[in-house]
Amino acid sequence: MQRVLLEPALTGPAQAPKRAADRRGPFRPRRLVSTRARLRGPLVAHMFQAGDVVAVLAADLAARALAPPQAAQAPFFAAPLALVAGLALFRAYGFGRRESLPIHLGRLAVGACVAAAVTALALYPFVGRAGFQAALAAWFPISLAALAGLHCVWWFCVRRWREDGRLTPNIVVVGATGAAARLIAAGLKRREVNILGVFDDRAARAPGQVHGVPVLGDTEALVGHRIMPYVDRIVITVPSRARTRVGQLIERLAVLPNEIALLLDGQDPAYEAAAISRVADVPLARICGHSTNDVRAVVKRTQDLALGALALALAAPVMALIALAVRLDSPGPAMFRQRRHGFNNEEIVVWKFRSMRVETADATASRQVCVGDDRVTRVGRFIRRTSLDELPQLINVLTGEMSLVGPRPHAVGMRTGDVQSAKLVAEYAHRHRMKPGLTGWAAINGSRGPVDTPELVRRRVALDIEYIERQSFWLDLYIMAMTLPCLVGDRQAVR
Known part of the structure; x- marks a missing residue:
């Protein structure tokens, strides 16, 4: 379970320590727990x-x-x-x-x-x-x-x-409006939700805080804010008459994997009161983003634990031999760690067998592997071609950071050419609405290996989103069954 101390993350001049502490707001969670580790x-x-x-x-x-x-x-x-x-x-x-x-x-x-x-x-x-x-x-x-x-x-x-912050939902509010003030007041009274901050595009005219909850910036700051992997829901509370502004906000925030709900300011008071009373439990008027199916999540996690533990036990002798071969082939450790994007854009540390020389290792995937890449060792070519280098990620599956089946995790800051891959597709972050997987729908449909052109990035993202929309127990079993035949028959993928 990964946690981060809740500190202010704003651009601008440094604040005095007391001011910085005040910017945490009245809900003041000591630690933020990622949505992956949150209990519903x-x-x-x-x-x-x-x-x-x-x-x-x-x-x-x-x-x-x-x-x-x-x-x-x-x-x-x-x-x-x-x-x-x-x-x-x-x-x-x-x-x-x-x-x-x-x-x-x-x-x-x-x-x-x-x-x-x-x-x-x-x-x-x-x-x-x-x-x-x-x-x-x-x-x-x-x-x-x-x-x-x-x-x-x-x-x-x-x-x-x-x-510990594992049972109280975290939300952020977009729009420093009357509805936002009433929502925060209800949250302070009931203490069943943590409202971490307010964001408003009109920050210059917005107050510095709403009932003590700090205004942390505009929606541009929201999209790149480091607390977003720990936020369950974004609640838009702009005036109901500002239809154009509502549409623009939804379009801008739709790039995030977080669930987005709508609580428009100026609606019927009775409807607003009922919506506010439900904000910690169910979506208000869900616009987009990830919506959790508890039964499906339990089934998938049970599947991961049962099959993942069995796979790790069966693969342990093979993994020991691979580790020995990697050490004998080139100087350096047998394992390689890399920071990658997980569920809800959370940064996780993924384990692999080292396939490149230590001095040329690329933790940020700024240069993707190509044909005849001189950075890859002799053993590395074999384990990459057969995907045996990914076997240590069974540990990530058992710890809950990954799943057996899901979108493959990409390195933080991965680049396609001179551009960050995430900037090539508007829906890129939507692939983070589910835990990353050891294998996936994209892998068995030919999208395996580097994505070194914009077209390959778009195809990978499209396949990942298709899987997320179709995910089921039986589809996962099918993907796992098809993984080995696809790996054996895939002679073209560069890894």
């Missing part, structure tokens, strides 16, 4: 529910073992389901920021008691009084104790994750 509230709630189900079923088995022979069996089957439903009904998975542990446990106890009462009323006519009392006496105390212990753990986990 609904997904965490589902994880807690799954844990509760396991605990209740375990309590159910224990209660059956302890129950007297005359105890009815029906409550043991129905009560666990009713219990979890009762907890959800009484918002025992809400974990409000201001909710203390005793209040949370009280909410848990009320939900459990209501669930037990409903179960009793529903099943009593069928099992009789004696059998039902014996069943409840054995089951309810065990289940309640197990759930209370678990929810103490859940409560402290949520508290720690909030302190």
Whole structure:
């Protein structure tokens, strides 16, 4: 998990230390956690529910073992389901920021008691009084104790994750308007979202801060700001009557991989209040950008962990031989590290086997590999041609920085000719709306190796965006299955 201290990043004269600290704003997160490592509230709630189900079923088995022979069996089957439903009904998975542990446990106890009462009323006519009392006496105390212990753990986990910045969404606001002021005021009151800063193209006329949240510059500063890999959402709050300005802002910000939402100033107050209340949880009026599908994200991460661990175990002997060959072939370390763009433009360190001589290594890919490149060693030519140099990136997959399948990560500052590749295609950053992959849709469709012409850059980006729009579990399996045949049959790609 990569973190960065939140410091001001503005052009202009240096500020005094106190002034610099003030520019962090009233939300003042000590650290910024990348969106890749961020936990989403609904997904965490589902994880807690799954844990509760396991605990209740375990309590159910224990209660059956302890129950007297005359105890009815029906409550043991129905009560666990009713219990979890009762907890959800009484918002025992809400974990409000201001909710203390005793209040949370009280909410848990009320939900459990209501669930037990409903179960009793529903099943009593069928099992009789004696059998039902014996069943409840054995089951309810065990289940309640197990759930209370678990929810103490859940409560402290949520508290720690909030302190670490992993559970509170980060947003920036575009437009120092009345709607922005009301949004920030609501955020200060509820503390369920971190508003890191305000950006406004009319910065010369904008105030220096809005309710203490600093105005950090115009949209040009926003596009290149180093906190953007840590921002979940950009909220545009310009006046609703300024349609031309809204369109220009959306067009300008659409180059970013971040999700962009619209909260126009001057709309119906009731609609605005409802939108502001949802800003930390769901998109307002999502215009563009990455929108997370929690189920798909969990499935993909499970796929990465299971298959990635298996692949690393199987590849370990081969990797050891490659490392030895690299060391014997030319002086220097066996491994090469390079900073590349990851999810949401986050900079990650990617591992590879070294394929070039140490003195000619190019960490920024300012000169892409060409046919007969004299920088590449003898072993390097083989491992690059077969993509064996990429095997250490299985470590990046297991640490969560990369995925098995996704757009290939490009070096930070990579150039195509004399121009940065990112500047050749307006949608270039859209390929960062998903974690980079060890292999990908572009790789099995002929776009493999250097992208040393603008046409190759455009084709690579188009294929990457096509994959992001189509991504599924089965498509990932297909791409992985086709990777090896494509590598074996690819005699033209320069690597």
